[in-house]
Amino acid sequence: MSIKLFDTTLRDGTQREGVSLTSEDKLRIARVLDSLGIHYIEAGFPASNPKDLELFENFDAAELENARLVAFTRTRRASSRAKDDPAVSLLPRLSAPAACIVAKSWRLHVEKVLGSTPEENLEAIRDTVSYLVEAGKEVIFDAEHYFDGFRDDPEHALSVLRAATEAGASSLVLCDTNGGTLPTELKAIVSRTVKEFSDVEIGIHTHNDAGCGVANALLAVEAGATQVQGTINGVGERCGNCDLITTIADLQLKMGLEVLPPENLSRLTEVSNFVSEVMNLTPDAHRPYVGHSAFAHKGGLHVDGVSRDPSTYEHVPPEAVGNRRRTPVGELAGKNSLRAKAKELGLEVGDVSAVLAEIKRREHAGYHYEAADASLALLIERTSGKHEPLFELESFRIISEKRADGETTVEATIKLRVGGERVISTAEGNGPVNALDRALRQAIEPHYPQLAGIHLSNYKVRILDEHRATAATTRVLIDSTDGKRVWGAVGVGENIIEASWQALVDGLEYGVGRG
Known part of the structure; x- marks a missing residue:
C-alpha cells in the first residue's frame, strides 16, 4: 500500500496565530521538505496575497527533486466562469504542476455561507476542476467540512465528490475542517467513501480541535485513504492540523508503511526543529518522537x-x-x-x-538541574573533589546610573585572582549581567583564550516564591554555546544578580573545561 504525503505547512500552517513567513522562509522550508521525501508541497494561496503570488512566480517547480509544488485556490465565484475568475485563471501561468481546489461539501455552508444552491455549487466545482485539468494541472480536490456534511446529508456530500471526479480530479481529499469528528465515526465515513470511489485516490485532511488529528489520519489510512495531508509539528489555525512528523513515524514504524526513504526517517527531529526555528516557535519538548524529552528517563x-x-x-x-x-x-x-x-x-x-x-x-533550595547539565556536571566534580575553578573571586560591584536625559548605564567591577595574579577589571554593559560577563571575560580571557568562542545564547528568570514579593528567591537559567553545542547552567538566590553570577560562571567554566 503506497501512501502519499501532502504537506500544507506553508499554507494551512501559516494560519497559526503569531506565525508569519516571508517568501524566503517558505522557500527554505520547501527545499527541506523536498529533501525529506514529501510528495506534495502546498506553498500557498497565490490569489490571496502578493507574498504568495511572488513565491509562485519566482519559484521554479523544477527545482524540487522529489515533491510536486501545489498552488491552492477555491472554486470560481457563482457569477463568473472559471476562465474569468482571477483566483482560478492565474494558476495555469504558474510553474506549480498541481492545484488544490477547496469547495464546500456541507449543505449548511453552501446555503448559509456562500448564499448559493447545491446545484450551483456542483456546477462551480465541475467548471473549476475541468478548466485546470484542461490547462495541464494535476487537480487535488479538498472537500471542505466533508464529515460534518456527510453527517448532515450523505448524498449531497457524495455528490460533491462525484462532480470533482467527473471533471477530472485525480484525488478526493476528505477534510475534517472543524476538527471535531471522533476516530470511530471518521473511519466509518472514510470506509463508505472509499467503496463509492474505489478507482480514485482518497485523501484525508484532519484538524486537532478534539485532540484526534493524528489518530484520525491513521484510521483513515486503515479505511483505505492513500494520501495524508498535514503540517510539520501540527502547526495551524486554532488547535492546529494533523502533525505530519508524528504521522510519518506512526505510519512507517508502527504500521509498516514506507512513506519516506528509510534513510530519511532519522531526519524527522532535525526537520521538526528546523521548521520551528524558521517559524520562530519554541520547539515543544514533549512532542512525540522528536521532542527533547521524548526519550528522557527520569525515574x-x-x-x-x-x-x-x-x-x-x-x-x-x-x-x-x-x-x-x-x-x-x-x-x-x-x-x-x-x-x-x-x-x-x-x-x-x-x-x-x-x-x-x-x-x-x-x-x-530552588536549584533545578534538568535543563542545566553544566551546573550538574560541576556539582558532581565539586562534590567528588575534582573541580578546579578558573579563578578565585575577591569581590564584584555593580553600578547602575539613570541620567536626566533618560539614558541608563551599567558598570561592573570585578576583583579576582587568576593564574597567580590579582586582576581588577571594569566594563560597561546594557544590563548588570552583560556588564559582569564583559568584565569577567576581560579579566580571565588572556588565561583562557577559548572563552572568545563561547557566547551566551539565552537568559531566563523564574520567581520561585512570589508571595515574598521583592524578597522572593530567584532562579536564573543561562544557556551558552560554542557554535556546536549548547549547555545550560543554573543559579539561585534572593539577589537576582547573585543568581545570575552563579549561572554565568558555571556556564563559562563548563565550556572552558570541555573545549
Missing part, C-alpha cells in the same frame, strides 16, 4: 530498565527518528539515574550517595 526504575534493555521503556529506538536518549537528574533520582547521567556527561561519580544528597539539598 530510577525506568533508568535501570533502559540500561539493561532500552525496549523496556522505549517504544522505538530514539535514533530511528534522529533523537537521543536522555537521563534528567533531580530530587527524585536514584543511584542508577545519577550513574547513567554522569556517563552521558562523560564523568565518573565517586561517592554516589554524597552527590545525590547534595543534589536533593540544592533542589530543595
